[in-house]
Amino acid sequence: MNKYHNQKTIIDNITFDSIRESQRYGELKLMEKAGEIIHLEVHPEIELQPGFYYKDKKVKPIIYEADFYYVEQRDGILIDVYEDVKGYETPTFKLKWKLLLYQFKNSPIEFRIVR
Numbered sequence: 001m002n003k004y005h006n007q008k009t010i011i012d013n014i015t016f017d018s019i020r021e022s023q024r025y026g027e028l029k030l031m032e033k034a035g036e037i038i039h040l041e042v043h044p045e046i047e048l049q050p051g052f053y054y055k056d057k058k059v060k061p062i063i064y065e066a067d068f069y070y071v072e073q074r075d076g077i078l079i080d081v082y083e084d085v086k087g088y089e090t091p092t093f094k095l096k097w098k099l100l101l102y103q104f105k106n107s108p109i110e111f112r113i114v115r
Contacts, residue, residue, distance in 0.1 A: 006087070014042050021067055021085040024114055028068060037070040037081075044069040044082065048099045064096045066111075080109045087115070 006018035016022040031037045044066050051061040066082040073079070086093070100111060 016067075018085065018087065020087060024068070024083070024085045028070060032070070037072045039069070039071045041069040043067065046082070046100065048096060048103060062096070062099070064100050081112060082109065083112045083114055085114045089113075 009016045009019050009022040011022050011025060014025070016025060025042065028037065028040055032040045046064045046066070047061050048064050049062040052059050067085050068081075068083040070081055070083075071078050072081055084093075084097075089097075097111075097113075104111070
């Protein structure tokens with residue numbers, strides 16, 4: 001267990017940060033099997049800021065890693081969805097979440113927090 005009291009879990013050779021996240025994976029797998037969603041991905045990454053050099057020193061990019069990505073159909077329209085399962089929102093998560101929402105504010109992509 002870590003400082004946030006999460007217990008890492010492995011399902012389908014995928015390591016999840018918490019039991020709740022692994023449970024959500026099971027729910028999404030069932031939804032995919034039923035045809036409710038398609039293209040399920042685990043731990044997709046989105047670059048929020050590219051890496052760069054500052055005074056000849058490399059600064060790493062800022063990456064947001066969601067828990068899940070999938071496509072759902074709503075009223076005949078396909079919608080890209082990124083999901084994060086959260087019991088506790090760390091300061092780092094809150095900052096990256098704000099950067100993510102700002103970067104995609106005019107996008108049809110949906111970002112969701114599942115509790």
